[in-house]
Amino acid sequence: MQPILTIDLTTGETGVIEIPSDWQRDYLGGASLAARILFDAITLELDPLSPEAPLLFLNGPLSGTSGPTVGRFVVCAKSPATGLWGESNCGGFWGVELRKTGFDGLLLTGKSEGPVYLFVDDGEVDIRPADHLWGQDTYTVQDSVNAEIKGRAARVLGIGLAGENLLPAALLLADHGRVAGRTGMGAVLGSKLVKAIAVRGSHPIPVADAEGYDPLRSAANRALKTDNFTLTLRELGSASAADYFDYLGEMPKKHFQSGVMEGVERISGATISETILVGYSACHACVVACGRVVQLPGEKHKRKGPEYETLMGFGSNLWIDDAAFVTRMGEICDTYGMDSISVSNTLGLAFTLFELGILTREDTGGLALEWGNHDIVERLLHMIPAREGFGAHLAEGARALGRRHAAEDRAVQVNGLEVAYHDPRGASGMALVYATSPRGACHNQSDYFLVDIGQVEDTLGMEFYERQAGAEKAANVAKHQDWRTIFNSLVICYFGNVPPETVLNLINAACGLDWTLEQMMLCGERGWNLKRLINNRLGLSRANDTLPKAFLEPMPDGGSAGYIVPFEEMLLAYYAARGWDWETGRPSAAKLVELGLKWTLEPL
Amino acid sequence: MPSIFPSEEWLIELKDYINQDEKYAHIARNWEGDLIFHIEPTGALVEPLCFYLDLWHGKCRSIRMVPAGDPTEAAFDLTASYENIVKVLKGKLDPMQAMLTRKLGVKGSMPYMMRNVPTVLEFVRCVQDVTDKVLGD
Numbered sequence: 001m002q003p004i005l006t007i008d009l010t011t012g013e014t015g016v017i018e019i020p021s022d023w024q025r026d027y028l029g030g031a032s033l034a035a036r037i038l039f040d041a042i043t044l045e046l047d048p049l050s051p052e053a054p055l056l057f058l059n060g061p062l063s064g065t066s067g068p069t070v071g072r073f074v075v076c077a078k079s080p081a082t083g084l085w086g087e088s089n090c091g092g093f094w095g096v097e098l099r100k101t102g103f104d105g106l107l108l109t110g111k112s113e114g115p116v117y118l119f120v121d122d123g124e125v126d127i128r129p130a131d132h133l134w135g136q137d138t139y140t141v142q143d144s145v146n147a148e149i150k151g152r153a154a155r156v157l158g159i160g161l162a163g164e165n166l167l168p169a170a171l172l173l174a175d176h177g178r179v180a181g182r183t184g185m186g187a188v189l190g191s192k193l194v195k196a197i198a199v200r201g202s203h204p205i206p207v208a209d210a211e212g213y214d215p216l217r218s219a220a221n222r223a224l225k226t227d228n229f230t231l232t233l234r235e236l237g238s239a240s241a242a243d244y245f246d247y248l249g250e251m252p253k254k255h256f257q258s259g260v261m262e263g264v265e266r267i268s269g270a271t272i273s274e275t276i277l278v279g280y281s282a283c284h285a286c287v288v289a290c291g292r293v294v295q296l297p298g299e300k301h302k303r304k305g306p307e308y309e310t311l312m313g314f315g316s317n318l319w320i321d322d323a324a325f326v327t328r329m330g331e332i333c334d335t336y337g338m339d340s341i342s343v344s345n346t347l348g349l350a351f352t353l354f355e356l357g358i359l360t361r362e363d364t365g366g367l368a369l370e371w372g373n374h375d376i377v378e379r380l381l382h383m384i385p386a387r388e389g390f391g392a393h394l395a396e397g398a399r400a401l402g403r404r405h406a407a408e409d410r411a412v413q414v415n416g417l418e419v420a421y422h423d424p425r426g427a428s429g430m431a432l433v434y435a436t437s438p439r440g441a442c443h444n445q446s447d448y449f450l451v452d453i454g455q456v457e458d459t460l461g462m463e464f465y466e467r468q469a470g471a472e473k474a475a476n477v478a479k480h481q482d483w484r485t486i487f488n489s490l491v492i493c494y495f496g497n498v499p500p501e502t503v504l505n506l507i508n509a510a511c512g513l514d515w516t517l518e519q520m521m522l523c524g525e526r527g528w529n530l531k532r533l534i535n536n537r538l539g540l541s542r543a544n545d546t547l548p549k550a551f552l553e554p555m556p557d558g559g560s561a562g563y564i565v566p567f568e569e570m571l572l573a574y575y576a577a578r579g580w581d582w583e584t585g586r587p588s589a590a591k592l593v594e595l596g597l598k599w600t601l602e603p604l
Numbered sequence: 605m606p607s608i609f610p611s612e613e614w615l616i617e618l619k620d621y622i623n624q625d626e627k628y629a630h631i632a633r634n635w636e637g638d639l640i641f642h643i644e645p646t647g648a649l650v651e652p653l654c655f656y657l658d659l660w661h662g663k664c665r666s667i668r669m670v671p672a673g674d675p676t677e678a679a680f681d682l683t684a685s686y687e688n689i690v691k692v693l694k695g696k697l698d699p700m701q702a703m704l705t706r707k708l709g710v711k712g713s714m715p716y717m718m719r720n721v722p723t724v725l726e727f728v729r730c731v732q733d734v735t736d737k738v739l740g741d
Contacts, residue, residue: 223706226709227706228703228704228706228708228709228710229703229704231710231714232714232717232718235714235715236714236715236718240714240718241718241721243718243719243721244718244721244722247721247722265719268718268719269715269718270715270716270718270719273715274715450704453700453701453704454698454699454700454701454702454703454704454705455701455704455705456701456704456705457705458705464698464701497704497706499706
């Protein structure tokens with residue numbers, strides 16, 4: 001692999017890190033390799049927003065190779081949202097362009113004296129003043145930076161007001177609205193006073209066996225292009241299965257409190273396609289093109305359309321069925337650089353607490369938080385990134401808002417990260433996914449809700465269990481997490497429904513390996529456990545493997561009515577499958593030896 | 605005596621079953637769309653096989669085998685190997701699993717299909733209910 005560029009923002013010094021070949025083999029790249037690189041630096045004492053905190057942007061061995069859905073990169077650090085391992089990945093074109101500069105990654109440390117933006121132009125690094133860019137939104141800053149760069153346009157990744165104001169939900173945005181949304185990576189960049197990172201390169205993307213790789217990637221793309229899941233995602237976007245999720249009681253409504261909602265079909269992917277959709281957008285070399293381009297009624301210009309999480313977050317979660325309104329709320333989140341999942345989930349909590357009388361107009365600055373009130377939602381969205389009035393309380397996220405009002409148990413979050421919009425009562429595998437994810441409640445360490453409706457890879461030894469089954473599916477969940485850890489290492493988008501054998505062949509050709517499926521899955525398991533070890537060092541134990549109270553109570557109505565997730569039994573079976581110690585919540589020594597992680601035993 | 609899949613008798617039995625099934629009639633009450641199933645020869649099936657169903661508002665209006673070369677078109681084209689069709693018929697392969705794991709090809713309006721997954725699942729239940737024996741058993 002290519003080296004990693006390092007920039008110390010305090011001193012302005014740059015350098016390179018060559019990654020040892022055994023690390024490349026053991027962790028492949030992306031998030032797992034990032035965990036290995038940052039393993040020693042992420043400590044309990046480290047303030048994630050301090051100059052000492054490292055922030056690592058990293059590609060995988062498939063990033064930018066024009067393989068199936070591989071135009072992604074990861075960004076990793078200690079999360080200011082959770083205090084745990086922070087990881088977020090992003091599509092678009094930025095990561096690919098970074099690889100073309102001759103570096104597979106970029107490691108930032110230190111803190112600039114004043115606002116700056118970075119320009120990595122092939123092998124050259126320029127740190128430029130950005131006082132005049134501070135305050136710009138995430139789209140404007142891309143144009144502003146490019147206006148200052150001579151020659152071909154660069155790809156620009158930036159933060160908005162949320163990142164500048166260090167919100168735990170601050171994201172990074174590049175290109176046409178592609179985001180590294182979760183765990184507050186935008187705040188980490190903001191804490192270093194870096195407004196944006198521009199990259200431009202002309203280096204070829206390295207592949208170990210190009211002759212072997214090219215026909216494999218072509219065949220994989222051809223197969224993917226006509227795959228059912230691809231066809232559905234292209235035509236309907238990521239909310240393609242919204243109607244089905246609603247039927248199953250898997251789609252949250254009214255902050256996870258209701259199983260039915262009149263008019264909910266108006267915010268499905270199918271409705272978007274039939275009403276406001278005018279085009280598609282795609283990441284680098286992607287044949288899926290899940291991105292939506294929409295035109296709202298009465299408008300002439302086109303906008304980025306909402307994906308599933310934003311549709312549910314600002315739709316059914318807040319008792320709203322207006323797709324045009326949700327589109328605009330998603331856009332506001334993007335321009336300010338805020339994660340739409342965390343922000344909408346926190347708003348849902350605020351509305352819940354107001355309904356319960358725990359929050360009053362005195363707390364909200366006179367605002368009546370009534371379900372379905374569009375104006376209030378929009379007003380709050382502008383107050384949050386500015387930390388204005390009640391917005392300052394919302395800005396700290398759901399866990400903090402709950403704590404402030406002695407109602408933490410009402411917050412639908414795990415370890416500080418707000419839950420995504422897949423209810424475990426409708427797809428029980430998500431209970432374990434949320435509880436054990438290394439970055440808090442998250443659907444991008446395993447999208448097991450799709451396994452619960454049938455996306456079962458039997459060549460990996462996975463089995464199909466009923467969507468509301470219990471402990472019997474625990475080992476299956478662990479296996480799927482390992483599989484998705486491989487995706488996050490390569491870095492492949494989960495929307496690429498690529499068979500395991502194809503992924504294996506691509507890895508072998510791109511990395512010069514001769515692995516079996518078992519070796520590939522062992523690599524995934526290694527990455528999952530390494531992140532767990534980092535979190536253990538940060539104080540995480542079995543007590544953290546929990547679910548919010550909302551998921552341990554039955555839904556009153558809808559497709560999952562009456563079902564209670566048998567969480568304790570599931571977790572016990574999961575620990576057994578993982579080889580984790582029930583008392584400490586840590587991987588057992590035997591498991592670490594099996595995974596080639598014996599070297600971690602001493603620091604622990 | 606129950607008919608064997610695939611056969612003309614089985615198709616007639618399926619039509620009758622769908623048309624008397626109250627649950628299907630309710631869930632599929634808004635469904636408007638005909639289907640053609642293309643079954644690729646694997647296992648006990650040595651020739652490609654194709655049949656047509658016209659499903660409308662919770663009822664099956666017509667059903668028939670489609671001979672090779674017949675120009676019949678339908679709103680949805682479904683393609684699977686005989687082995688996988690048999691797995692679905694015997695409840696060993698979930699229809700959504702078949703769709704998501706590349707075992708069942710679908711051509712037609714995806715918005716319509718995704719809005720009507722419950723109808724699809726009810727249809728498959730009816731198909732499973734009438735199938736006691738398949739070619740190759």
